[in-house]
Amino acid sequence: MRVFHLKINGDTVDVAAPEHYTLLEILRYELGLTGSKQGCDKGDCGSCTVQVDGVPMLSCLVLPSTVESKAITTIEGLAVQHRSDGGEGASLLQNAFDAAGALQCGFCQPGMIMSAQALLESNATPNRDDIKQALAGNLCRCTGYTQIYTAVESAAKDGGENGCS
Amino acid sequence: MLRMPKFKVLNPATVAEAVDAIQQVEGSRFIAGGTDINPNLKHRLLEPECLVALNGVEEIFGISQTEFGLRIGAMESLTNVETNTLIQQLAPGLASASRQVSGPQLRNMGTIGGNVMLDTRCKWYNQTYFWRKSLGFCLKKDGDVCHVIKGGSKCVAAASNDTAAALSTLQAELEFANAQGSTRIAIDKLWQADGIWNKKVGPHDLLVAIHLPAALLNQKGSYKKLRDRNSIDFPLLGIAARLKISDNIVDDCALCVVALQARPWPLDKASALLIGTTVGSDAFNEALKACCAIAAKQCRPMPNIPGDHAYRHAMVPVFIRRAILSCLD
Numbered sequence A: 001m002r003v004f005h006l007k008i009n010g011d012t013v014d015v016a017a018p019e020h021y022t023l024l025e026i027l028r029y030e031l032g033l034t035g036s037k038q039g040c041d042k043g044d045c046g047s048c049t050v051q052v053d054g055v056p057m058l059s060c061l062v063l064p065s066t067v068e069s070k071a072i073t074t075i076e077g078l079a080v081q082h083r084s085d086g087g088e089g090a091s092l093l094q095n096a097f098d099a100a101g102a103l104q105c106g107f108c109q110p111g112m113i114m115s116a117q118a119l120l121e122s123n124a125t126p127n128r129d130d131i132k133q134a135l136a137g138n139l140c141r142c143t144g145y146t147q148i149y150t151a152v153e154s155a156a157k158d159g160g161e162n163g164c165s
Numbered sequence B: 001m002l003r004m005p006k007f008k009v010l011n012p013a014t015v016a017e018a019v020d021a022i023q024q025v026e027g028s029r030f031i032a033g034g035t036d037i038n039p040n041l042k043h044r045l046l047e048p049e050c051l052v053a054l055n056g057v058e059e060i061f062g063i064s065q066t067e068f069g070l071r072i073g074a075m076e077s078l079t080n081v082e083t084n085t086l087i088q089q090l091a092p093g094l095a096s097a098s099r100q101v102s103g104p105q106l107r108n109m110g111t112i113g114g115n116v117m118l119d120t121r122c123k124w125y126n127q128t129y130f131w132r133k134s135l136g137f138c139l140k141k142d143g144d145v146c147h148v149i150k151g152g153s154k155c156v157a158a159a160s161n162d163t164a165a166a167l168s169t170l171q172a173e174l175e176f177a178n179a180q181g182s183t184r185i186a187i188d189k190l191w192q193a194d195g196i197w198n199k200k201v202g203p204h205d206l207l208v209a210i211h212l213p214a215a216l217l218n219q220k221g222s223y224k225k226l227r228d229r230n231s232i233d234f235p236l237l238g239i240a241a242r243l244k245i246s247d248n249i250v251d252d253c254a255l256c257v258v259a260l261q262a263r264p265w266p267l268d269k270a271s272a273l274l275i276g277t278t279v280g281s282d283a284f285n286e287a288l289k290a291c292c293a294i295a296a297k298q299c300r301p302m303p304n305i306p307g308d309h310a311y312r313h314a315m316v317p318v319f320i321r322r323a324i325l326s327c328l329d
């Protein structure tokens, strides 16, 4: 066992867990943050994507001790951030996925949104190619991707100058 | 769900601490971005008691111009290498190869050092313990036969590191540190043709930095990669090219291929044919044809990684041509 000092969705948490646990296992099984999905568990699918200091990474391949000084954001953190910025309910991007019907089973969605959110933060007006590039590490087995790209485009449009949170 | 084996993690802050830490427990391994070693641990391809994490070792980060040329710290992420303006300008083939490694999240995590030190790959090896046990283990891990070459006594798992090909065309020098001190090895001298461990340094030698010699910087460079999908996939074939062109004449040319055999393979005979020809001339076009033909003869893909090996072979001349022509764009 080792105590990991983590900063997750704005909260500082000390988690005692087996040393060989991945960040994804800590999130899901120690902290109950089951929004990040365990798909392939080996870097192939992107469903476990979280942001580490704003950068999308695959939590199934991250050792928690290597991200102790960093800000980790999971899908659960987006709405928290949105509400602390004065918004209500889910974030603009989450609502855009909903409105565009950008999901069928939904398994890929948290990872897609975490990748897309990072894109919108660095580029508020992405074109279709930028979006495809940013989501190239997130697989969806259901939708065929078109509505996902549309959702990101519409969030970018609605977010305008203010970015998208 | 794929569980990790049990291990402990050491988190050194300096090169000295890292080379000390790796010796504390026999069989320990370094971990950089973890994008190669973690899936391999989950597949029980290795079971070290201890991992030495390199993310806190500041000395092995940074991209800067030096007297020698360009220094790239081993811990720089592939995203940083791909987007760095110095590298884009001075070593375009390396920027291109980095951009084509796996997918965006993996490039944010995976490092250039980890890419050089990548384990070789084989479709009979990069599988779960259960899968490998069902088939029967192989030479590279737990067994005594090879499933690629029947009766073979040598592992031919493929070097699949995209950036290694580009670094070879740039004659990169690799700076390693271990308990005895520090050494520099030319990248083409790093490899041995053994898929079980394809490097002449051991797993306890710490790659500190990659040095690119100034004389080969600021030339044309490209990397062409065959794969099923344009993201995430490892190469089925990868060709790096570097061309030096002065007054429209090819002054120098280097080619290197990966994803064929256990080591990246510089194609010196093929690249030499282009030297001295005037771009666009009949002589150049003839040399290009001959270069592709020789390369196709030298490269013999094996059924070691996914993808039909006859198709991979047929693509060798096509990708050599594309790599060279895209240097002329």
Ligand SMILES: Cc1cc2nc3c(=O)[nH]c(=O)nc-3n(C[C@H](O)[C@H](O)[C@H](O)COP(=O)(O)OP(=O)(O)OC[C@H]3O[C@@H](n4cnc5c(N)ncnc54)[C@H](O)[C@@H]3O)c2cc1C
Residues within 6 Å of the ligand: A042, A043, A044, B029, B030, B031, B032, B033, B034, B035, B036, B037, B038, B039, B054, B074, B075, B078, B100, B101, B102, B103, B106, B109, B110, B111, B112, B113, B114, B115, B116, B117, B118, B119, B160, B161, B162, B163, B203, B205, B206, B207, B208, B232, B233, B234, B235
């Ligand atoms: C789904 C998927 C797709 C991928 N696709 C590609 C691809 O297309 N092309 C490709 O080239 N790679 C690919 N990779 C592999 C990997 O992402 C990259 O090669 C990456 O650059 C590895 O770097 P890392 O820092 O994550 O290495 P790690 O996993 O941390 O380490 C890899 C190996 O290098 C050793 N090591 C790391 N750093 C050092 C150092 N400084 N000194 C000494 N030893 C060191 C480790 O001990 C380990 O043995 C893929 C991986 C996955 C999971």
Ligand code: SF4
Residues within 6 Å of the ligand: B121, B122, B123, B124, B125, B138, B139, B140, B141, B145, B146, B147, B148, B149, B154, B155, B156, B157, B195, B304
């Ligand atoms: S080349 Fe042969 S020995 Fe090497 S990993 Fe593949 S099957 Fe195993």
Ligand code: FES
Residues within 6 Å of the ligand: A037, A038, A039, A040, A041, A042, A043, A044, A045, A046, A047, A048, A049, A058, A059, A060, A061
């Ligand atoms: S669960 Fe992490 S990439 Fe698939």
Ligand code: FES
Residues within 6 Å of the ligand: A102, A103, A104, A105, A106, A107, A108, A109, A139, A140, A141, A142, A143
């Ligand atoms: S909606 Fe099912 S995987 Fe994307």
